[in-house]
Amino acid sequence: KNEVEQSPQNLTAQEGEFITINCSYSVGISALHWLQQHPGGGIVSLFMLSSGKKKHGRLIATINIQEKHSSLHITASHPRDSAVYICAVHSVKGGSEKLVFGKGTKLTVNP
Amino acid sequence: DAGITQSPRHKVTETGTPVTLRCHQTENHRYMYWYRQDPGHGLRLIHYSYGVKDTDKGEVSDGYSVSRSKTEDFLLTLESATSSQTSVYFCAISESSRSRDSNTEAFFGQGTRLTVV
Numbered sequence A: 001k002n003e004v005e006q007s008p009q010n011l012t013a014q015e016g017e018f019i020t021i022n023c024s025y026s027v028g029i030s031a032l033h034w035l036q037q038h039p040g041g042g043i044v045s046l047f048m049l050s051s052g053k054k055k056h057g058r059l060i061a062t063i064n065i066q067e068k069h070s071s072l073h074i075t076a077s078h079p080r081d082s083a084v085y086i087c088a089v090h091s092v093k094g095g096s097e098k099l100v101f102g103k104g105t106k107l108t109v110n111p
Numbered sequence B: 001d002a003g004i005t006q007s008p009r010h011k012v013t014e015t016g017t018p019v020t021l022r023c024h025q026t027e028n029h030r031y032m033y034w035y036r037q038d039p040g041h042g043l044r045l046i047h048y049s050y051g052v053k054d055t056d057k058g059e060v061s062d063g064y065s066v067s068r069s070k071t072e073d074f075l076l077t078l079e080s081a082t083s084s085q086t087s088v089y090f091c092a093i094s095e096s097s098r099s100r101d102s103n104t105e106a107f108f109g110q111g112t113r114l115t116v117v
Helices: none
Strands: A004-007 A009-013 A018-023 A028-038 A043-049 A052-056 A060-064 A068-072 A083-093 A096-101 A105-111 B004-006 B010-013 B020-027 B030-037 B042-051 B053-056 B064-070 B075-076 B087-095 B106-108 B114-115
Touching: A004 A083, A009 A018, A018 A028, A018 A083, A028 A068, A043 A052, A043 A060, A043 A068, A043 B106, A068 A083, A068 B042, A068 B114, A096 B030, A096 B042, A096 B087, B004 B087, B010 B020, B020 B030, B020 B087, B020 B114, B030 B064, B030 B075, B042 B064, B042 B075, B053 B064, B075 B087
Parallel strands: A009 A105, B010 B114
Antiparallel strands: A004 A018, A018 A068, A028 A043, A028 A083, A052 A060, A060 A068, A083 A096, A083 A105, B004 B020, B020 B075, B030 B042, B030 B087, B042 B053, B064 B075, B087 B106, B087 B114
Protein backbone atom coordinates (compact mmCIF):
# COMPACT_ATOMS: atom_id res chain seq x y z
CA LYS A 1 0.00 0.00 0.00
CA ASN A 2 1.36 3.41 -0.92
CA GLU A 3 2.12 5.74 1.95
CA VAL A 4 0.30 8.54 0.12
CA GLU A 5 -2.95 7.90 -1.75
CA GLN A 6 -4.71 10.43 -3.94
CA SER A 7 -8.20 10.37 -5.37
CA PRO A 8 -9.46 10.58 -7.95
CA GLN A 9 -6.72 9.61 -10.39
CA ASN A 10 -8.41 11.46 -13.21
CA LEU A 11 -10.99 14.21 -13.06
CA THR A 12 -12.83 16.01 -15.84
CA ALA A 13 -14.88 19.10 -15.07
CA GLN A 14 -16.72 21.86 -16.86
CA GLU A 15 -15.50 25.41 -16.53
CA GLY A 16 -16.91 27.03 -13.41
CA GLU A 17 -17.33 23.83 -11.41
CA PHE A 18 -16.07 23.38 -7.85
CA ILE A 19 -13.35 20.74 -7.70
CA THR A 20 -12.02 18.67 -4.82
CA ILE A 21 -8.95 16.45 -4.85
CA ASN A 22 -8.22 14.26 -1.85
CA CYS A 23 -5.02 12.98 -0.27
CA SER A 24 -4.71 10.40 2.50
CA TYR A 25 -1.46 9.33 4.09
CA SER A 26 -0.49 6.54 6.47
CA VAL A 27 2.76 7.87 7.96
CA GLY A 28 3.74 10.48 10.50
CA ILE A 29 4.41 13.78 8.80
CA SER A 30 5.80 17.19 9.61
CA ALA A 31 4.18 18.92 6.63
CA LEU A 32 2.21 18.32 3.43
CA HIS A 33 2.54 19.97 0.04
CA TRP A 34 0.11 20.40 -2.81
CA LEU A 35 1.97 20.64 -6.10
CA GLN A 36 0.96 21.47 -9.65
CA GLN A 37 2.52 20.18 -12.84
CA HIS A 38 1.45 21.27 -16.31
CA PRO A 39 2.09 18.90 -19.25
CA GLY A 40 5.80 18.77 -20.00
CA GLY A 41 6.45 21.24 -17.23
CA GLY A 42 8.20 21.49 -13.93
CA ILE A 43 6.68 21.07 -10.51
CA VAL A 44 5.36 24.10 -8.68
CA SER A 45 4.49 24.17 -4.99
CA LEU A 46 1.00 25.59 -4.41
CA PHE A 47 0.73 25.13 -0.65
CA MET A 48 2.65 23.82 2.30
CA LEU A 49 0.46 22.85 5.26
CA SER A 50 1.13 21.54 8.72
CA SER A 51 -2.34 22.30 10.12
CA GLY A 52 -5.65 23.97 9.34
CA LYS A 53 -6.40 25.66 6.07
CA LYS A 54 -4.76 27.93 3.53
CA LYS A 55 -6.26 29.96 0.69
CA HIS A 56 -4.62 31.49 -2.35
CA GLY A 57 -6.94 33.01 -4.92
CA ARG A 58 -9.34 30.30 -6.09
CA LEU A 59 -7.36 27.54 -4.40
CA ILE A 60 -8.02 26.28 -0.89
CA ALA A 61 -6.10 23.54 0.91
CA THR A 62 -7.11 21.90 4.17
CA ILE A 63 -5.50 19.29 6.35
CA ASN A 64 -6.82 17.14 9.20
CA ILE A 65 -3.81 15.78 11.07
CA GLN A 66 -5.88 13.41 13.25
CA GLU A 67 -7.53 11.81 10.22
CA LYS A 68 -4.35 11.97 8.09
CA HIS A 69 -6.23 13.58 5.26
CA SER A 70 -5.90 16.68 3.13
CA SER A 71 -8.02 18.20 0.40
CA LEU A 72 -7.33 20.67 -2.38
CA HIS A 73 -10.32 22.67 -3.61
CA ILE A 74 -10.54 24.79 -6.73
CA THR A 75 -13.45 27.20 -6.94
CA ALA A 76 -14.79 28.50 -10.26
CA SER A 77 -12.50 26.19 -12.22
CA HIS A 78 -10.97 27.37 -15.48
CA PRO A 79 -9.33 25.52 -18.41
CA ARG A 80 -5.95 26.92 -17.35
CA ASP A 81 -6.32 24.90 -14.13
CA SER A 82 -5.89 21.75 -16.24
CA ALA A 83 -2.78 20.06 -14.85
CA VAL A 84 -1.64 17.21 -12.67
CA TYR A 85 -2.00 17.93 -8.96
CA ILE A 86 0.32 16.05 -6.64
CA CYS A 87 0.19 15.60 -2.90
CA ALA A 88 3.57 15.19 -1.16
CA VAL A 89 4.31 14.66 2.51
CA HIS A 90 7.41 15.13 4.64
CA SER A 91 7.38 11.65 6.14
CA VAL A 92 9.05 11.42 9.53
CA LYS A 93 10.36 8.07 10.74
CA GLY A 94 13.08 7.24 13.26
CA GLY A 95 14.54 10.72 13.32
CA SER A 96 14.92 10.99 9.56
CA GLU A 97 12.66 12.66 7.06
CA LYS A 98 11.93 12.25 3.36
CA LEU A 99 9.50 13.54 0.76
CA VAL A 100 6.93 10.98 -0.36
CA PHE A 101 4.63 11.68 -3.30
CA GLY A 102 1.18 10.56 -4.28
CA LYS A 103 0.68 9.42 -7.87
CA GLY A 104 -1.11 12.61 -8.82
CA THR A 105 -4.56 13.59 -10.03
CA LYS A 106 -4.91 14.60 -13.66
CA LEU A 107 -7.45 17.42 -13.91
CA THR A 108 -8.99 18.48 -17.20
CA VAL A 109 -11.28 21.50 -17.21
CA ASN A 110 -13.29 21.89 -20.39
CA PRO A 111 -14.57 25.27 -21.59
CA ASP B 1 12.53 31.37 -7.61
CA ALA B 2 14.32 28.97 -5.28
CA GLY B 3 17.94 28.25 -6.09
CA ILE B 4 17.79 24.75 -7.47
CA THR B 5 19.03 23.80 -10.91
CA GLN B 6 19.35 20.52 -12.73
CA SER B 7 21.79 19.77 -15.52
CA PRO B 8 21.57 18.76 -18.23
CA ARG B 9 17.90 19.45 -19.00
CA HIS B 10 17.85 16.99 -21.88
CA LYS B 11 20.11 14.09 -22.75
CA VAL B 12 20.10 11.27 -25.27
CA THR B 13 22.55 8.47 -24.61
CA GLU B 14 23.27 4.96 -25.84
CA THR B 15 22.59 1.79 -23.91
CA GLY B 16 25.55 0.79 -21.79
CA THR B 17 27.07 4.25 -21.41
CA PRO B 18 27.49 5.98 -18.05
CA VAL B 19 25.42 9.08 -17.38
CA THR B 20 25.62 11.60 -14.55
CA LEU B 21 22.90 14.10 -13.71
CA ARG B 22 23.62 17.03 -11.44
CA CYS B 23 21.39 18.82 -8.96
CA HIS B 24 22.75 22.07 -7.57
CA GLN B 25 21.14 24.17 -4.81
CA THR B 26 21.96 27.51 -3.27
CA GLU B 27 19.44 27.22 -0.40
CA ASN B 28 21.72 25.30 1.98
CA HIS B 29 18.94 22.75 2.52
CA ARG B 30 19.85 19.55 4.30
CA TYR B 31 17.76 17.09 2.31
CA MET B 32 18.17 16.40 -1.40
CA TYR B 33 16.30 13.84 -3.50
CA TRP B 34 16.30 12.26 -6.91
CA TYR B 35 13.01 11.00 -8.36
CA ARG B 36 11.97 9.60 -11.68
CA GLN B 37 8.58 10.28 -13.20
CA ASP B 38 6.96 7.78 -15.52
CA PRO B 39 3.40 7.53 -16.88
CA GLY B 40 1.19 5.55 -14.52
CA HIS B 41 3.74 5.58 -11.71
CA GLY B 42 3.99 9.19 -10.63
CA LEU B 43 7.14 10.33 -8.89
CA ARG B 44 9.22 7.50 -7.46
CA LEU B 45 12.16 8.03 -5.14
CA ILE B 46 15.50 6.76 -6.40
CA HIS B 47 17.90 7.96 -3.70
CA TYR B 48 17.99 10.74 -1.20
CA SER B 49 20.54 12.48 0.98
CA TYR B 50 20.17 13.81 4.50
CA GLY B 51 23.58 15.45 4.67
CA VAL B 52 27.04 15.50 3.13
CA LYS B 53 28.13 11.91 2.46
CA ASP B 54 24.84 10.65 3.98
CA THR B 55 22.60 8.95 1.46
CA ASP B 56 19.94 6.27 1.44
CA LYS B 57 18.08 4.21 -1.14
CA GLY B 58 14.58 4.85 -2.32
CA GLU B 59 12.07 2.48 -3.85
CA VAL B 60 13.67 2.28 -7.33
CA SER B 61 17.41 2.47 -6.58
CA ASP B 62 18.63 -0.48 -8.67
CA GLY B 63 20.96 0.68 -11.46
CA TYR B 64 21.55 4.07 -9.86
CA SER B 65 24.18 5.49 -7.52
CA VAL B 66 24.49 8.90 -5.92
CA SER B 67 27.11 11.06 -4.30
CA ARG B 68 26.99 14.17 -2.15
CA SER B 69 30.44 15.50 -1.43
CA LYS B 70 29.21 18.99 -0.56
CA THR B 71 25.93 20.48 0.62
CA GLU B 72 25.03 22.14 -2.66
CA ASP B 73 25.51 19.25 -5.11
CA PHE B 74 23.76 15.88 -5.39
CA LEU B 75 24.84 13.72 -8.32
CA LEU B 76 22.87 10.84 -9.79
CA THR B 77 24.84 8.31 -11.84
CA LEU B 78 23.60 5.59 -14.14
CA GLU B 79 26.66 3.36 -14.36
CA SER B 80 25.45 1.58 -17.50
CA ALA B 81 22.28 3.12 -18.91
CA THR B 82 19.43 0.86 -20.03
CA SER B 83 16.31 1.64 -22.03
CA SER B 84 14.19 1.13 -18.89
CA GLN B 85 15.92 4.20 -17.44
CA THR B 86 14.42 6.44 -20.09
CA SER B 87 12.44 8.83 -17.94
CA VAL B 88 12.12 12.35 -16.61
CA TYR B 89 14.29 12.87 -13.56
CA PHE B 90 13.46 15.46 -10.91
CA CYS B 91 15.60 16.73 -8.10
CA ALA B 92 14.05 18.16 -4.94
CA ILE B 93 15.41 19.82 -1.83
CA SER B 94 13.84 20.27 1.56
CA GLU B 95 14.59 21.56 5.00
CA SER B 96 13.28 19.98 8.17
CA SER B 97 10.75 21.91 10.20
CA ARG B 98 12.74 21.05 13.32
CA SER B 99 15.72 23.01 12.12
CA ARG B 100 14.27 26.19 10.71
CA ASP B 101 11.80 27.99 12.96
CA SER B 102 9.05 25.44 12.32
CA ASN B 103 9.03 26.30 8.61
CA THR B 104 9.38 23.27 6.38
CA GLU B 105 10.25 24.07 2.79
CA ALA B 106 10.57 22.02 -0.36
CA PHE B 107 11.59 23.08 -3.84
CA PHE B 108 11.78 21.20 -7.11
CA GLY B 109 14.06 21.27 -10.10
CA GLN B 110 12.72 21.67 -13.63
CA GLY B 111 13.46 18.09 -14.58
CA THR B 112 15.90 16.28 -16.87
CA ARG B 113 14.51 14.32 -19.79
CA LEU B 114 16.78 11.33 -20.35
CA THR B 115 16.40 9.07 -23.38
CA VAL B 116 18.41 5.87 -23.60
CA VAL B 117 18.51 4.46 -27.13
